[in-house]
Amino acid sequence: MKIADSQQEQENKRLHALAEFQLFDTPPEEAFDRLTALAARLFEVPIVLITLVGRNKQFFKSRQGISICETAREVSFCSHAIAQDDILLISDALKDPRFATNPLVLGYPFIRFYAGKPLVTATGDRLGTVCIIDSVPRDGLSRSEEQNLIDLTALVMDRMELHRLQSLRSVSQQRFESIASTSPDAIICSDISQGITFWNAAAQKMFGYKPSEMLGQMTAKIISVQDIPVYKEEFLKLRHGQGSALEGKVFPLRGLRKEGVEFPAEVSLSAWQDGDRTSIGIIVRDVTERHESEARLFRLASLDMLTGLANRAAWYRQLALKIANNRPFTILLLDLDGFKAVNDGYGHAAGDMVLCRVASLLEDICKDAVVNARLGGDEFAILLAGAYEDSIDTMASSLLQRLLKPVYYEETLIEIRASLGIAQYPTHGKDERDVMKAADLALYRAKANGKGRYELFIPEFREVDKAKRTFENELNQALIKREFILAYQPKFFSDSLQLAGCEVLLRWAHPTRGMLKPSSFIETLSVSPFSGDVGEWIIKEAFAQMNQWCREYPFLTCSINLFTSQLLHDGLVNCVRETVGIHSTPSFINFEVDEAVLVSTDVIMQERLHALNHLGVQITVDHFGKHTAALSLLCQEFVSSLKIDKRLTHDIDVNMRVTKLVSAIVASGRQLGLMTSAGGVETQNQLDHLIRAGCQIVQGNYLSQPLDAAQFSELLHQYAKK
Incomplete structure (x- = not known):
């Protein structure tokens, strides 16, 4: 009985903490959607969720790749995830007795792979998860992928905490100070006539000033000189009861530590009446680590994890940018010949070594490329600025010749050969799809003509492809007819x-x-x-x-x-x-x-x-x-x-x-x-x-x-x- 009472007490405490964040059953927000979109690219999964687990249901504060916004808690994977400290990893839900008959496995969204990291507050309350989901089984997560999921969860928790503190602007100063005393963010209160009246422990740690040094001081002392004009203008509006366009919102500025070092920060301003006095609350969050983590994760989301080259998503972003600026460019689409035989004959470790070797050669040979990318499997792409009409033959021949150099794997000599398809914008296509299709048709022709060679796209390739597609459609209908x-x-x-x-x-x-x-x-x-x-x-x-x-x-x-x-x-x-x-x-x-x-x-x-x-x-x-x-x-x-x-x-x-x-x-x-x-x-x-x-x-x-x-x-x- 005591155990049941204790568990209920813990659950009530958790639900109270969840309510304090004021995020449950609220509309989507760009800050959270940006992180789930990043996770989808980073882990190459179709579904990413930020879930909040309530008493009877789980709510998706942000979702990628799924049409529903909530499910019953009793079928929730995340209700299992919040019961543990680490990542809950399910390689194949159909083989896990806890989930094999779950309606979310047997029906939409047909979950097979799940990895969820709990969202935990500073007081240890588990509110929900950041989870990645696939409809096909996966072996698991590598150590680096686990760390990426942990970092993403920390970023989400960071955003949630900021949202919680913003919501405190409507409470009394006494309540504000009570909560602020344990907050990891700098929370400062200022009176119109007395200057700073409250300076929490986090503010001391962030700026280097003790409360005794800051009480009665003006808050402009902790703001970078370049941001003071904007800050003062908004602060004075609140002080005079005019209301600020930034009130209740988070805006960036540069904080200034006691030793004179600036740092990136996010600030939220609010004002309230405490009796006959107007008080102004300031929440300051040091986002140095968040910026570094976001930059690292966004960089990883643009990289092929094996070779370090740009990945498919980053490749297409570069193409779109070039086309938007209407700048001519040349695409070299490269595919390894006989790569399957390397994997089959020597194992995937040998295949990975060959792919990394090719990536290294491309980086060495194509130093002037806008981007070198691995699009997937054994397919690589090189984006060159300009048309290269006179020198493309020499460049392609040189590239294929350099790739011919064999490599050793465990004392076994492995030869590398490749075929190239070449297309140019705007000559061979007016958008990303057209110019990539042209390069792909040229690559197909190079392979059909004997491999180990290159072909520059010509319009006839497209005509042949159209005839081939027509024939394929006729063949697909032949049985029906x-x-x-x-x-x-x-x-x-x-x-x-x-x-x-x-x-x-x-x-x-x-x-x-x-x-x-x-x-x-x-x-x-x-x-x-x-x-x-x-x-x-x-x-x-x-x-x-x-x-x-x-x-x-x-x-x-x-x-x-x-x-x-x-x-x-x-x-x-x-x-x-x-x-x-x-x-x-x-x-x-x-x-x-x-x-x-x-x-x-x-x-x-x-x-x-x-x-x-x-x-x-x-x-x-x-x-x-x-x-x-x-x-x-x-x-x-x-x-x-x-x-x-x-x-x-x-x-x-x-x-x-x-x-x-x-x-x-x-x-x-x-x-x-x-x-x-x-x-x-x-x-x-x-x-x-x-x-x-x-x-x-x-x-x-x-x-x-x-x-x-x-x-x-x-x-x-x-x-x-x-």
Whole structure:
């Protein structure tokens, strides 16, 4: 019982302190919004809040990235945060039993990551928090990030304390002096005729004068000479009861210490009647540390934390400034070639080292740049004042050449190569978006043309990009408009040339370009957000057709090509599982996966291939023989058969080494119990060589062109009659 009473007493004390600040359920204020906007940039989070925790609800005094201004206290993360001294850190709310079923986690704003630092008064009362929130999990905060959050919270508390003291202007002098005695701010009272009548301990510490030295003195003694005229004017207005435009507001001036040192301060003036006398109250806050902290945090919010270069936000601010002043400039957009291989091969520590090395080189090479920035990942940008029309080629070539110098990581030599896209304002764009898009298109062209080079933007790049976007939009609509169809290329047993099955081939009946083969659109489809939907459609359509044919021709097998983005799609295995459950024909289905994809496959992709194999479908290595590393695929349990690369089929009758290689592949397959097939058969000679090599299944235009479903059904009838 005593414990409960003690807790209630503490809560009542906390709520009393909160009420004294007079901030709960009040409109937004720029001073607080400025700090939450800074935090959003500094921590790169979508949501930042300054919360005040009341009896039954939490109120957001300032908010970034969220539409609501309060929530019930019972679901508040911050009510947990104020119960501790340190930062409350939740890496993944779904995995934390305290919050896993919280409506703010399961519903808007879908909190997954939370870090909150309590707002604590000088008397130890916890009023609320400064918190940063993300809708995706995060590992946590680094030490520097923790310190930044602590500093931000101190700045918010500083603003709140100033607001509290301002609100005291309406109380009596006795009450004013009682509160002021424990305030960290200098609080001074002055009588019209007697001069200074009250001088608190904080004023003594701030200015260096004892109360005995200042009582009866004029307050102008502690104001910088340059600010005295403005201060005196406002002070006299209050003294004569005229009212000051600055009354109740905070304004900056320079304070003057006893030893003659000036310091930045914020001052608030107020006047009240105490009996028949007019008293003037002055609150002075030394903001030296706050200015330094704000300057440091704003500087950090403009920097990339890894490399020390300007970040994306600072980059775009510089572009906007240049464009606002209508000053010509040149952008060099730089992207590292093969950077993913560095991260994958040597680890992220090596990747970070390479990024820092590139940043250092840019700072060294581009000393005259307005700004060097890291925009994210392995993308950097250089902003040069002026057009550089005559020297841009030399500059770009020199930059790429300097970047070629290899670096060592743990005695391993890592080579750095980069591509550059160049654009100029106002020639290539009228605003930030246009000129950056121009540089990005030039960079894309540099990479497409072989990497390790630079391209200066030309208008034709934009025309090509527009045509590409149009094509992408058409492709994204093709499934909805039922423009995709399946063709079936017959496959034959090599020894008897009897029909063995078919390979499913995707075709796009484009409304204006006619029938398109995958080579015309598969690259675009692979990066389309609808690629997974198209892949599922192919599987379901092929299964349904095979189920129909296999009722009459149970010997039939069917191969379906899986493109890379299908293997990366989370729904692939479930799609196949559901489809198998409907049609019950897994043994007749063979998924063909390109050898290059399998050679470079990651763990997740391997797990999906094993899962598909366990469902009963077969996995064929397509285009086998392109890479020597493909031999390692023969050890993978999910591999059921090999399909010899078309280029080997093409050369089998003209190149003795290829003939022997094909024979070796077939023999290896036979030893491992793997069936071998070959595509691209175009001549009788090629067919004869494959038969002699022992290849079991063959297909190609020499034997049959791809057929539509009706044509393939007719072919089935013909072979059934034989």
